[in-house]
Amino acid sequence: MHRKHLLKKILLTLAIIFSTTSSFAGDSYHFVHLKAQNVEERSAIANHIPIDQIIDDSIYSVVSDYDYKIIQKNFPHFLVASHIYQIPSATTNENDDEFPSNDTAYHTYKETITELNQYQQKYPQISEIFSIGKSLEGKDLLGIHITAHANKVALKQNPDLFIPGIVIVALHHSREHLTTELALKYVDHLLSNYGKDATITSLINTRNIYIIPMLNPDGGMYDIKNRSYQYWRKNRRPNSNGSFGVDLNRNYGYQWGTGGSSNSPNSDVYMGPTPFSEPETIAFKDFITATPNIRILLTLHTYSELILYPWGHKYSGVGGKDEEVFAKMGQTMAAWNNYTPQRSSDLYIASGDTCDWAYGERGIFCFTFELSPKSGWFGGGFYPGTKAIEPTFQANIKPALYLIDLADSPYRALK
Numbered sequence: 001m002h003r004k005h006l007l008k009k010i011l012l013t014l015a016i017i018f019s020t021t022s023s024f025a026g027d028s029y030h031f032v033h034l035k036a037q038n039v040e041e042r043s044a045i046a047n048h049i050p051i052d053q054i055i056d057d058s059i060y061s062v063v064s065d066y067d068y069k070i071i072q073k074n075f076p077h078f079l080v081a082s083h084i085y086q087i088p089s090a091t092t093n094e095n096d097d098e099f100p101s102n103d104t105a106y107h108t109y110k111e112t113i114t115e116l117n118q119y120q121q122k123y124p125q126i127s128e129i130f131s132i133g134k135s136l137e138g139k140d141l142l143g144i145h146i147t148a149h150a151n152k153v154a155l156k157q158n159p160d161l162f163i164p165g166i167v168i169v170a171l172h173h174s175r176e177h178l179t180t181e182l183a184l185k186y187v188d189h190l191l192s193n194y195g196k197d198a199t200i201t202s203l204i205n206t207r208n209i210y211i212i213p214m215l216n217p218d219g220g221m222y223d224i225k226n227r228s229y230q231y232w233r234k235n236r237r238p239n240s241n242g243s244f245g246v247d248l249n250r251n252y253g254y255q256w257g258t259g260g261s262s263n264s265p266n267s268d269v270y271m272g273p274t275p276f277s278e279p280e281t282i283a284f285k286d287f288i289t290a291t292p293n294i295r296i297l298l299t300l301h302t303y304s305e306l307i308l309y310p311w312g313h314k315y316s317g318v319g320g321k322d323e324e325v326f327a328k329m330g331q332t333m334a335a336w337n338n339y340t341p342q343r344s345s346d347l348y349i350a351s352g353d354t355c356d357w358a359y360g361e362r363g364i365f366c367f368t369f370e371l372s373p374k375s376g377w378f379g380g381g382f383y384p385g386t387k388a389i390e391p392t393f394q395a396n397i398k399p400a401l402y403l404i405d406l407a408d409s410p411y412r413a414l415k
């Protein structure tokens with residue numbers, strides 16, 4: 001063969017190989033270790049990427065290709081180490097909506113709905129499924145309302161009746177599946193101990209407890225696509241530039257877009273085009289607004305073992321007695337779960353999150369739990385496996401009962 005033709009053939013073959021790999025291989029993610037000296041430096045980084053974990057002056061995160069390039073461009077001096085992770089591409093046409101084989105104990109969307117239905121059937125007197133709306137892809141955003149039958153009847157007759165309320169919500173972020181498991185464990189524990197455990201019986205008799213185990217089911221199920229974890233964080237909004245997803249925990253409409261979030265649709269901390277642009281955050285906002293008896297909100301995330309409270313969008317605390325209440329409640333719960341309690345912005349600035357909105361707009365005492373593990377690179381990060389479920393529940397049941405109890409008046413925490 002003529003040399004020129006041979007070269008042409010090699011180039012053509014290479015072009016075919018590369019185009020094939022790029023269109024069929026899974027995305028890659030990068031585990032990055034950054035060094036930042038103080039909260040201002042961390043906040044500068046948080047404008048572009050999610051920060052998963054902070055240990056002293058080190059930041060550990062898992063970031064997309066796009067975000068990795070942003071780091072290389074803007075913060076090369078902070079970058080200490082990185083490891084690339086290639087998400088396995090689809091080897092079969094598996095579309096069976098199930099977790100990777102080691103983690104089938106985790107609940108898919110369908111399994112979650114089935115389980116909620118089973119609870120309602122088993123405990124019809126004290127539980128009722130409710131829907132707050134639909135996800136972008138049309139999945140029902142379901143929760144379960146746990147309260148004594150007499151309260152349900154009384155509320156239906158008089159919706160303004162004050163029976164102290166608390167809402168526990170999980171899975172804003174797709175890859176944080178452990179949060180759904182904890183929410184379901186709470187449901188099981190509360191319902192199965194009614195009439196057996198005096199404290200729980202009394203709480204169900206006197207409180208409205210709302211538990212929403214999966215606020216972002218589209219993202220959650222995308223994250224287990226092909227039964228391989230996708231490291232997906234956002235929802236599945238098709239953005240105008242061809243990328244996907246809005247970070248739901250940067251999309252709430254209180255001081256939205258004022259730091260610690262990105263206006264780039266490609267970013268994993270994309271705030272969305274406008275505040276409350278997403279059906280999931282709109283549904284949650286509308287539910288809270290329509291349920292004025294809610295005094296306390298617990299939003300579950302992973303990981304790092306933290307108890308966080310407002311503000312997130314600015315460095316100061318909320319001030320006054322409320323700041324004392326947040327601090328006291330955080331410390332009290334930390335004694336049980338051994339997590340670190342702190343103001344959210346002590347880590348870095350983040351705006352548009354659930355708790356800033358819930359407290360800033362509605363005066364609700366709102367806590368974010370970052371569940372186990374403590375460490376990402378050495379502890380399992382977002383995917384700690386089945387073994388993490390029970391210990392996470394054991395560590396966090398007392399904090400939950402404490403929050404439910406204080407829903408009548410969080411100020412009692414100071415007494």
Ligand SMILES: [Zn+2]
Nearest residue numbers: 173176301302
């Ligand atoms: Zn999260």
